[in-house]
Structure formats: C-alpha cells, structure tokens
Amino acid sequence: MTNADRSALRASADSVLARLVGDPTGAARLREDQWRAIEALVADKRRALVVQRTGWGKSAVYFVATSLLRAQGSGPTVIVSPLLALMRNQVDAAARAGIRARTINSSNTEEWDTVQAEVAAGEVDVLLVSPERLNNPDFRDQVLPKLSASTGLLVVDEAHCISDWGHDFRPDYRRLRTMLTDLPPDVPVLATTATANARVTADVAEQLGTGGGEALVLRGALDRESLSLGVVQLPDAAHRLAWLADRLNDLPGSGIIYTLTVAAAEEVTTFLRQRGHTVSSYTGKTENSDRLQAEEDLLGNRVKALVATSALGMGFDKPDLGFVVHLGSPSSPIAYYQQVGRAGRGVEHAEVLLLPGKEDEAIWKYFxxxxxxxxxxxxxxxxxxxxxxxxxxxxxxxxxxxxxxxxxxxxxxxxxxxxxxxxxxxxxxxxxxxxxxxxxRYAWVAKQRAAEQQAMRDYATTTACRMEFLRLQLDDEEAVPCGRCDNCAGGRFTAEVSGAALDTARGELSRPGVEVDPRKMWPTGLAAVGVDLKGRIPLGEQASTGRALGRLSDIGWGNRLRPMFAAQAPDGPVPDAVVDAMVTVLADWARGPGGWASGDPDAPPRPAGVVTIASHSRPDLIGSLGRRIAEVGRMPLLGELGYAPETADQRIMPSNSAQRVRALHSAFIVGPELSAALAAADGPVLLVDDFMDSGWTLAVAARLLRRAGAKGVFPLVLAVQA
Known part of the structure; x- marks a missing residue:
C-alpha cells in the first residue's frame, strides 16, 4: 500500500471515528497509537496485541478497523468477549457508526439460529461471541470452521484471559488457539487488554503468533489521570458498613461498590437501603433481567451505586462513573487495577477507595x-x-x-x-x-498467585504512591508518582463514623439466622458406585427447611464463625454468645411464617427433641451445642447419630455430590437407644451439626432418622459455607 493510499485510509478511519463517537462536525481524530493499530490490521493484515489502560479507546480500534475492512470486501469481524454487559455496550456503540452487530451468548439462545443465518447472508458486520461458545460441540464443529474461513477480523477482547499466568485465566479462551491456527494467513487478529504484565503480554503475543507470524505489540503507559486512589483502614465490618452509609453521598456521581462474595453484596445492599441509599445488587446469582435493569439504572444515574461482585468486572462501560469502592480487597493488584479502571473514563475526577477487611484472606484461600x-x-x-x-x-x-x-x-x-x-x-x-x-508450570502459577496476594497486602499498607505501585505491578516502565492519591496528596477521607450508623450496622451484622434449604434430589449416577438411590428424595425421607447461625462467606457472623472452623482451631464447648445467638435463631424460626409457634394452622408441631451428629473433628463443640439447645428449649436430648464401625474419618470428605453420598451412605447408624427415643417422640426433631457445606450429610442423616421413626427433621447448624 502506497503512502497516498495510507493517507486516504487514515482519512476514512477518522470519518468512521466521528460517527462512532457521535461527532456531527467530523472533527474527531484518532490518536497516533490508535491509528498505528488500525493501520497494522487494515493495511498490513497483521496480528496485534494492544495493552492499554481502560478508557484508551481499544473498542474504537476494532470498530473503525471493521468498517474499513468491510468496505474492502472483507468478511464480518468476530469479537470474543467475556461478559454480557460488555456485549450490550458494544452493540449499541457499533450502531452509532452504522455497524451491524449481533451476539451469540447464554442470554439469547432463542436468537442463535437467526443470528447465524444473518451472518451467512452477509447481513452482520460484527459478531460478538462469548468464550464458552467456542467449546460448545455444535458451535465448534458447525459454526466455528465457517467463521474461521469467512471472518475478516478476529478480535480477542480481555486477552489476558488466554494466559494461565494471568489473574483471570478462563479455560474457554484456550479454544482460540485452534481458531488462530485455522485462520487464513491474511486475516488480521487484534487482542486487547488493560491488565497484562510483561509475562502475560509475552504469553499472549506468542499465542497470537500461532500460524500468523510475529505479533505486533503496542503497549502504552497505564496511568489514569482522573483517578484518586486511597485506602481507609477500619477496625471491623460494622465500621466499614457505617463508613459507607455516612460517606456514600459524599462520593462524586454514581459508582460501584465491589464485594468479594455474593453474601456480602446482599448484606451491604440491604443495609444501605435501610439507611436511605438507592442501591442495587449485581452478582453471579442475579437474574439476567435484573442485571439489565441494574445496568440501566446505573447508566441513567437512578441509583447511587451498584453493589457488585466481580460478575460486573470488565464488562460495564459508563464513562462518567464517579467512584469505585472495594469493601474487601481483591487477591490481585492486576484485578484491582482492572476493576477500578471502570471509574473516571469521561470525568476529570473519580474516587477509588479500598476498605480492606480481616476476612479477605480467608476468602482468597477459598477461591x-x-x-x-x-x-x-x-x-x-x-x-x-x-x-x-x-x-x-x-x-x-x-x-x-x-x-x-x-x-x-x-x-x-x-x-x-x-x-x-x-x-x-x-x-x-x-x-x-x-x-x-x-x-x-502449575506450581509456578500458584507461586505467582501467592505473590499477588502479598502485593495486595503491601498496597493496603504502603506509604508510597498507590498508582505507581499498581503500574509497577503491571510492569509499566513509565510508572511515576501520581501526585493524586492519599499518600501523594494527603487523605481526603478519615476513618470516622457516626454513632447512629455504627449502632445500626452492628445490629444488622449481629442479626443471626440463615435459611438452610434441604436436598430434594439424589445425585445422578449413584448406581455406578454401588449406591441404590436415585431421583427425588421421598418426602417422608427428606429434611425440612432448616436454619444456620450464619454463612462463613458473610461479613457479619461469618467473621465470628470462621475462627471456630479454622484448620488448627481447638475443639471445645460452644461459647455462651453463640448459644444466645442460636436461641434467637430458634425463636425467630418458631415465630416466623410457617413456624411451629406462628399460629399458622398448617404449621408443623413443636420439635420434640434434639439429635446431634457424631463428629471426628469437633465432638465437644457439637455435643455441647446439642445439650445447650435442649436445655434452653426444654426438650430432651434424644441421642447422637453415630458412626458405623470402621467408618473412614469424615474430616476428609470427597469433593463432589455423588462421591459424598457414596461415602456417607453407610457412614452413620441409628443405635437402639436413639431408635427407641425417635419412636417415642411425639413430634419432629432438631438435627444439630456444626457445619454445612454440600448439604449431603444432613440429607443422609435426615433419611436415616425418618426411616427410624422420626416424625420430621429440622436441621440446625452453626455455619454454612456460602
């Protein structure tokens, strides 16, 4: 291509950009680094990796390149994109530039056939595909070969997900290696990310080169001049909730409050609403329609904040997002940089605050x-x-x-x-x-994860520039002190909280009680391991809905319960404060809807006794809890569901459901004394245990007790995993 041709191509590219950004004057111009990427793709048909900060304009590169390539007669662009919110934003952005974009993902299965027909008819300029589609047999065998043969540009968005060195490795992305190999050599490929350190950049660039020559790597400085970073150290979860309630309206515009778990997101949302704030939760458990509504509400500034897990992550584009607060620290500074990068893309100033918690490391360990x-x-x-x-x-x-x-x-x-x-x-x-x-390699990846966790500990306590710290973690050679963070310019927020907010937060977090849903279906395939159970658990053998004091993943009772369940925690009698809380759980349960003391004519009878489950690891804890509950409730302690002779130590349990049921199926016995007590009891029993993870121990125990004569089984446990 001659210099004149390249000049004409540059003029066309600027014209597309003006339509993309909605500039009626046509004055919008690509930055030189954006043009360099587009030139490599369109003029030279190269493979390129662009590592640039959030807000740099990576999507402009592939939309402008798409328009130019389509004008040359190339096939549609295929964009592999990891999150639905990102897809929705990009379809809207493409339309502004006259680019017809469609998606194939888990939320629009009813449209797949239509979309694929439109692609085949040449009616689609951009097809956005979720990475899990790449590993679907029908898509892989029927659709992917046709796309590989006809695509004009392949875009891998959030390309750090390809690399298992990265903080957010996703196995589905590895299918791209096959697609890269099968692409014709003259089809350009663009990979983009804001969060790749030197090792991840080299790994992704190497994979991009598969079958297509050496990839061009365009890496820019990662400073975000609009972001003011800070850390607020607070003594406990109640103080952090109170701080949020007191300061949320002081933060600019609308924003995102990130939590580490679904339980924490729900707790924070409930509390802030009680304190008069307009917020919505956004997690992996949020229904798709509710997610869409939450996104629209934040885009339209109808809520002050979304309280979100990493499910919101990379995929949300709101240029005027005014703040990002993390209630709990992510385990990786690279992941943290990515999430805070959602803020301040189209405003001069945005606040980024980290409120680390004592429970963070336990959550890191779980993940x-x-x-x-x-x-x-x-x-x-x-x-x-x-x-x-x-x-x-x-x-x-x-x-x-x-x-x-x-x-x-x-x-x-x-x-x-x-x-x-x-x-x-x-x-x-x-x-x-x-x-x-x-x-x-796997050991080295695990070592890298441990180093990232240490880096987040260091970030929270450093007295040096916080933005420089994050940029150095991403191997940004241009990293210098920012002059804006709390360490450079002085803290803008103190740790003070109001008494009223703190009292309310403590009350909310100390409120005990979580419903425990019973298992209703046996795992499939048990016959293959010699267990004659299948299908629905008969009603006469099921446990009823039970109660737990709290979740280990929440920021209220979870923080108090986790030390009791730590690997080296000593066994011992249940603490008085825990007994008092369990009594409150029982009282609320009894008086609540459908409870035995609710006055509901269809309510079950009052429990007629207590049964404990034998334990290898915490026999004193469970035994004392059962005795205390029986004493307070003025019920007889009917006995213990014991272990069968030569039963394996239940502290080492299999991971999946079928294996757990196989191990538990013959583990317990109902002794003669307990059997007689169950037959004599004139009502259901409380089944007391310390911890519920999968729910299969309670399901198997309930079946045994019901078959031995129990009129009903109400599980009551100290903690559930999530």
Whole structure:
C-alpha cells in the first residue's frame, strides 16, 4: 500500500471515528497509537496485541478497523468477549457508526439460529461471541470452521484471559488457539487488554503468533489521570458498613461498590437501603433481567451505586462513573487495577477507595482451592473416560471422579485444548493422545498467585504512591508518582463514623439466622458406585427447611464463625454468645411464617427433641451445642447419630455430590437407644451439626432418622459455607 493510499485510509478511519463517537462536525481524530493499530490490521493484515489502560479507546480500534475492512470486501469481524454487559455496550456503540452487530451468548439462545443465518447472508458486520461458545460441540464443529474461513477480523477482547499466568485465566479462551491456527494467513487478529504484565503480554503475543507470524505489540503507559486512589483502614465490618452509609453521598456521581462474595453484596445492599441509599445488587446469582435493569439504572444515574461482585468486572462501560469502592480487597493488584479502571473514563475526577477487611484472606484461600487439580485426579478422570468407551456427561463422571462439577468442567476444557479429551454431543470422550501434567508450570502459577496476594497486602499498607505501585505491578516502565492519591496528596477521607450508623450496622451484622434449604434430589449416577438411590428424595425421607447461625462467606457472623472452623482451631464447648445467638435463631424460626409457634394452622408441631451428629473433628463443640439447645428449649436430648464401625474419618470428605453420598451412605447408624427415643417422640426433631457445606450429610442423616421413626427433621447448624 502506497503512502497516498495510507493517507486516504487514515482519512476514512477518522470519518468512521466521528460517527462512532457521535461527532456531527467530523472533527474527531484518532490518536497516533490508535491509528498505528488500525493501520497494522487494515493495511498490513497483521496480528496485534494492544495493552492499554481502560478508557484508551481499544473498542474504537476494532470498530473503525471493521468498517474499513468491510468496505474492502472483507468478511464480518468476530469479537470474543467475556461478559454480557460488555456485549450490550458494544452493540449499541457499533450502531452509532452504522455497524451491524449481533451476539451469540447464554442470554439469547432463542436468537442463535437467526443470528447465524444473518451472518451467512452477509447481513452482520460484527459478531460478538462469548468464550464458552467456542467449546460448545455444535458451535465448534458447525459454526466455528465457517467463521474461521469467512471472518475478516478476529478480535480477542480481555486477552489476558488466554494466559494461565494471568489473574483471570478462563479455560474457554484456550479454544482460540485452534481458531488462530485455522485462520487464513491474511486475516488480521487484534487482542486487547488493560491488565497484562510483561509475562502475560509475552504469553499472549506468542499465542497470537500461532500460524500468523510475529505479533505486533503496542503497549502504552497505564496511568489514569482522573483517578484518586486511597485506602481507609477500619477496625471491623460494622465500621466499614457505617463508613459507607455516612460517606456514600459524599462520593462524586454514581459508582460501584465491589464485594468479594455474593453474601456480602446482599448484606451491604440491604443495609444501605435501610439507611436511605438507592442501591442495587449485581452478582453471579442475579437474574439476567435484573442485571439489565441494574445496568440501566446505573447508566441513567437512578441509583447511587451498584453493589457488585466481580460478575460486573470488565464488562460495564459508563464513562462518567464517579467512584469505585472495594469493601474487601481483591487477591490481585492486576484485578484491582482492572476493576477500578471502570471509574473516571469521561470525568476529570473519580474516587477509588479500598476498605480492606480481616476476612479477605480467608476468602482468597477459598477461591485458591479451586485451582487446577493434582495429577492423580486428572489421571483418574482420563482413565474413567478411556475405560467408558463412550461419551460421558459431567453427572455421569461425578460418581467416579472426586471433583466438584464446576472444577471438573474447567479441568476438562483445559484437557480438551491440550488434545487429551474432546467434548462431543452427549459429553466428553478420551482421544487416547498422551498428556503430560506440567507440574512445574502449575506450581509456578500458584507461586505467582501467592505473590499477588502479598502485593495486595503491601498496597493496603504502603506509604508510597498507590498508582505507581499498581503500574509497577503491571510492569509499566513509565510508572511515576501520581501526585493524586492519599499518600501523594494527603487523605481526603478519615476513618470516622457516626454513632447512629455504627449502632445500626452492628445490629444488622449481629442479626443471626440463615435459611438452610434441604436436598430434594439424589445425585445422578449413584448406581455406578454401588449406591441404590436415585431421583427425588421421598418426602417422608427428606429434611425440612432448616436454619444456620450464619454463612462463613458473610461479613457479619461469618467473621465470628470462621475462627471456630479454622484448620488448627481447638475443639471445645460452644461459647455462651453463640448459644444466645442460636436461641434467637430458634425463636425467630418458631415465630416466623410457617413456624411451629406462628399460629399458622398448617404449621408443623413443636420439635420434640434434639439429635446431634457424631463428629471426628469437633465432638465437644457439637455435643455441647446439642445439650445447650435442649436445655434452653426444654426438650430432651434424644441421642447422637453415630458412626458405623470402621467408618473412614469424615474430616476428609470427597469433593463432589455423588462421591459424598457414596461415602456417607453407610457412614452413620441409628443405635437402639436413639431408635427407641425417635419412636417415642411425639413430634419432629432438631438435627444439630456444626457445619454445612454440600448439604449431603444432613440429607443422609435426615433419611436415616425418618426411616427410624422420626416424625420430621429440622436441621440446625452453626455455619454454612456460602
């Protein structure tokens, strides 16, 4: 392409940009670094990795490039994008530039056939695809080859997800390696991210080069001049909630309050609403329609804040977002930089505040526990598939593989890209190809995670510039003190809270009680491991809805309960304060809707006794809790559901549902004394245990008690996992 041709191309690119940003004067101009990326894609048909800060204009690069390539007769652009909110924003942005964009993702399954027909007819300029589609057998085998053959530009958004060195590695993204290999050599590829350090950048660039020559890497400075970073150290969860209630209206515009767990997001939302603030929650459990409404409300400034988990993450585009507050610290400074980058994109000043909590590290530890499994579990899975000789679904594999379903699926996706297994209709099959467990790499990734956690501890306590600290974590060679953060310019917020807000927060967080839903269906595939249970659990063998004092993942009772369940915590009698709280739970339960003291004519009878579950790890805690509940409730302690002889230590429980039921099925016995007491009791029993994770211990115990004559079983536990 001649210099004159490139000049004409640049003029066309600026014209597209003006339409994209809604500039009727046509005066908008691409920055030189944006033009360099577009030139590489359109004029030179290269593969490029753009690592630039949030708000730099990465989406402008691929929309302008799309328009220019389509004008040259190229096929549609395929954008692999990880979050639905991002897709919705980008479809709207494309329309402004006259670019026809459609999506294929989990929220619009009813439109897939229509969208694919429109793509085939040439009526679509941009197809946004969620990464999990890449691993769907029909899409992979029927749609992906056609896209690879016809696409004019492949865009990998949030490209750090490709790399398992990155903070947000997603196995579905690994399917892109296959697509990159299958693309014709003259099809340009653009990968974009705001959060890649040097190692991740090199890894992604290497993968981009697969089949397409060396990738061009365009990396810019990562400063965000509108952001003022700060940390407010507060003594406990009540003070953090009170601080939010007191200061939320002092923060500019509308914004996001990030929490580490779904439970915390719901707690914070409830509390702030009680204090008169207009907020909405946004988590992985939020219904899609409610998510859409929450996004629209924040975009329209009809709420002061969304209280969100990382489900909001990368995918929300509101240029005038005035603040981001983290109630709890993310485990990675790179993830933190990414989330705070949502703020201040179109305003001169935005506040970014971190309120770290004592519970943060326990939550980090939990999420770290779902890393890539040890080699013996991987080998066991490969053996099961090889021996099956047919496709196995996840439910069919669970009884034979000791992994939770989500972790099993993530592992299989990695093995699929590695060539050891293949996802087909009906499940997964073994390819018979040799596979090597890269223990050194997995150990190094785990070491990197630990280093990132230490970096977040250091960020919260550093006296140096906070923006410079984050930029250095991202290997930004241009990092210098920002002059804006609380360490550079002085803190803008104190740790003071009002007495009224603190009293209300303490009351809210000290309120005990969480409903415990019973298991109603047995896991599939139990017959394969010798357990004759399947389908719905008969009503006469089910537990009723129970109660727990709190969740380990919440910021109220969770903070008090976690030390009791720590690995090295000593066993001992239940503390008086915990007993008092459990009595409150019982009283609220009894008087609540459908409770035995509610006056409801259909309510169950009052519990007629207490049964405890034997424990290898906390026998004193559970035993004393059962005795105290029986004393306070003036009920007899009917006995203990004991272990059968030669039962394995239940402290080491399998991970997935089918394996747990297999282990528990023959673990307990109802002794003669307990059996007689159950038969004599004239009402249901309270089944007391210390902790509920999967719910299968309570389900199996309830079945045994009901079959032994119990009129009903009400589970009562100290803590639930989530």
């Amino acid at each position: 770290a526990s779902v890393a890539f499994p040890p080699e013996e579990q991987v080998r066991r899975t490969l053996d099961v598939l090889a021996q099956a000789g047919r496709p196995l679904s996840l439910p069919a594999m669970e009884p034979m593989v000791d992994l939770r379903r989500t972790r099993l699926e993530a592992m299989l996706k990695v093995l699929d890209v590695d060539g050891a297994v293949r996802r087909v209709k009906g499940g997964w099959t073994s390819t018979g190809q040799p596979w090597v467990y890269d223990a050194e």
